[in-house]
Amino acid sequence: MSDTVAYLLMAWLDPGLLLLTGLGVLAGIYVGAIPGLSVTMAVSILISFTFSWNINNALALMVGIYVGGVYGGSRTAILLNIPGTPAAITTAFDGYPLALKGEAGRAIGLSTVMSVIGGLIGVAVLAGTAPYLADMALEFAPRDYFLIAILGLLLVSSLSGKSLARGIFSVALGAVVGLVGMDMVTAQPRLTMGSMELLGGIHYVVIMIGLFGVAEAIYQLHNLAKIPVKQKVSKIVPPLNMVLKFLPLSVRTSIIGVVVGALPGAGGDIASLFAYDHAKRTTKNPSTPFGEGAYEGLVAPETANSAAVGGAYVPMLTLGMPGDAVTAVIIGALVIHGLNPGPMLMIETPHIFWFTVGNLALANIFLLVFGLTGIKLFSKVVEVPKAILIPLILVLCVVGTYSLNSNMTEVYWMLGFGILGYWLKVFGFQMGPIILGVILGPLLDESYRQAMSSVGNQAGDFLLGLVTNPLSLVLTSVITLVLLSNTPLKPWLIARFKRG
Amino acid sequence: MSKKIARVQAGEKLFDWLLLLLSIGVLYEAYRIDGGLRLNSAGSFPVGLGLIMLASSAVILLSHRYKRRASEITTALQEAKTFLAEHFKPPIVAFTICSIVYLIAINWISFYVSTFCFLAAMFTYYRQGRVVSSLVITTITIAVIYVLFTMVFRVYLP
Structure with missing residues (x-):
């Protein structure tokens, strides 16, 4: 118990970690705010610089x-009507209508406080549920891991793009790229097209930097x-009665955020959409009609997307499955530092879990401080023109990729993935599913082969196991439902159900 | 009630075909792995992924089969022109070419010199010929990169 408390408070008591967490939050606010930069991009590039650091320092900065x-x-999103991240689209x-009415300061203040409330609820749920989930996960068979990974990838595919087919294609493409290299079991080259250089595989950080950077x-x-139109900002700190008025809504939408964030692949963007929809349906008399500057429409997505951060950490730390693209990148960071994200993390290195929990809570406190101050500096920084920003991003990507293995070939790969990612993006494919495919592909391959070996390579026994084991049955049923809900069968089934 | 017509972008159907070809290529490469057709081998999972890619790219292609292009596009030549105008705008082409040249140049003339040239060229071009201020910004940027990456992070750069 005393060890747990010590790990929990480590980031709070160590000046170096305190500084890194604070710097991370400050940098994150600007990175998230500048359209064109993304948190995933920043964390991807950061991994390559921090892999020689102490793990706590690296995690503090990333968190x-x-x-x-x-x-x-x-x-x-509030000041310029340009969401800095997909999670802020609903904000x-x-x-923005609130900013047009001259209430930008109040909107920023309220969104800050609500984000912190959502973030802290997310951290509490993480601390309360993850240890139990990890214990349960120890009982999972390779077949269950295989099914969970399939479910995660299906959810990513169905929730994050224009169509399920595109999502599935993206995930499969990512998994194929993740499998390139030598097979760990048989030492056979796979998908290397005869190239010796590809035997070692393509480092996922290279792919991440290419696709996101x-x-x-x-x-x-x-x-x-594109030149944004600025708004005047004043009266940032919201009055207490205002916070209390929206507290019940923020608690409800935080729970939505945590649950949606914990679904593999469904991050803050989807959580905020669900929360906004919930606020719209449950608020009978909003302060102003929704879409015209309703505070409820601001509170709901802001609490949900912050709560989704804690939620996203749950499957990452307990199952080794990323909750969203950023946690996929953080999994990469943990692996680089020799850690094993998944149920064994809680047993082998529990201090990492409790350190992360404490650090997330600390980051939320810093968020409150930085969110309510420094608005003038902020408005200057977000004005950095893209003409300067974009070439600079490429230079950072080059430095980040080269610093991984001091290998220029990886830098060329990074550019190649960047160009491929651009064309995929142009035609409506999302980058998140590809990265999740890269991370989960090898895991799927491994658990599938283990599951097949455990039944003596008999396909019939493998399929039978899917419906005879209670957990496998539940997972198989959910996968079937997700698949059916994305086919033309869904409206037909609903119609039949209603008639019945 | 007006029904919104779903349309495809210029070049999207060609892109769909390219995805299908890529899927066939992946499937072929996966099949070449020893034991690709056995249920539990090094090649079984890649073959499965290749099949999934093939099926999903076929679905994407078929879903676009009856969607129309924008009303102003009536011929293949017009579509090619629209595609080039949308995606091969001078800033994008310049950035892509300069990026490739920059990456090749790093091996020849070192990271800092090539980065200076790349940034100076890009800043000047994107900022519509403001040479002096672009050079000043480039110099400051290079100094910040040097301090941050070479001195603080101790990253080895070529």
């Missing part, structure tokens, strides 16, 4: 950037000349 970045996107629906930079060149 800070993650928490700050999710919040930062809302500021430009703009009512945040270079692809986004090229994509932003379409809006090079």
Whole structure:
């Protein structure tokens, strides 16, 4: 118990960790706020610089950037009607109309306080549920891991794009890229096209930097000349009665945020959409109609997307499955530091879990401080023109990729993935599913082969196991439901059900 | 009630075909792995992924089969022109070419010199010929990169 408390408070008591968390949050707010930069991009590039650091220092900085970045996107959504992150798209629906009414300061203040409330609820749920879930996960068979990974990838595919087919294609493409290299069991080269250089595989950080850094930079060149319209900001700190008035809504939407955030692949963007919809349906008399500057429409997505951060950590730390693209990148960071995300993390290195919990809570406190101050400096920084920002992003991507293994070939791969990512993005494919495929592909391969070996390579026994084991049966049923809900069968089934 | 017509972007159907070809290539590469057709081998999972890619790219292609292009596009030539105008805008082409040249140049003339040239060229081009201020910004940027990455993070750069 005393050890747990010590790990929990480590980031609070160590000046170095305190500084790194604070710096991370501050940097995250700006990264999240500047359209064209993303938290995933920042964390991807950061991994390559921090892999030689002490793990606590590296995690403190990444957690800070993650928490700050999710919040930062809302500021430009309110002030400029340009969401800095996908999670802040719904914030703009009512945040920008509030700014147009001259209430930008109040909107920023309220969104800050609500983000912190959501973030802390997310951390509490993480601390309360993850140890139990990890214990349960120890009982999972390889077949269950295989099914959970399939379910995660299906959810990513169905929730994050224009169509399920595109999502599935993206996930499979990512998994294929993740499998390139030598097979760990048989030492056979796989998907290397005869190239010796590919035997070692393609480092996932290289792929991440390419897809999230270079692809986004090229994509932003379409809006090079866009000049945002600024708003005046005053009276940032919200009155207590205002906070108390929206507290019940924020608690409800925090729970939505945690649950949606914990679904593998469904991050803050989907959580905020669900929360906004919930607020719209449950608020009978909003302060102003939704879409015209309703505070409820600001509170709901802001609490949900911050709570989703804690939620996203749950499957990552207990099952080794990322809750969203950022946690996929953080999994990469943990692996680079020799850790094993998944149920064994809680047994082998419990201090990492409790340190992360304490650090997330600390990052939320920093968020409150930085969120309510420094608005003038903020408005200067977000004005950095894209003409300067975009070439700079490429240089950072080059430095980040090269610093991994001092290998220029990886830098060329990074550019290649960036160009591929740009074209995929142009035609409506999302980058998140590809990265989740890269991370989960090898895990799927491993658990599938283990599951097959455990039944003597008999397909019939494998299929029988899917419906005879209670957990496998539940997972198989959910996968079937997700698949059915994305086919034309869904409206037909609903119609039949209603008639019945 | 007006029904919104779903349309495809210029070049999207060609892209769909490219995805299908990529899927076939992946499937072929996966099949070449020893034991690709056995249920539990090094090649079984890649073959499965190749099949999934093939099926999903076929679905994407078929879903676009009856969707129309924008009303102003009536011929293949017009579509090609629209595609080039949308995606090969001078800032994008310049950035892509300069990026490739920059990455090749790093091996020849070192990271800092090539980065200076790349940033100076890009800043000047994107900022519509403001040479002096672009050079000043480039110099400051290079100094910040040097302090941050070489001195603080101790990253080895070529």
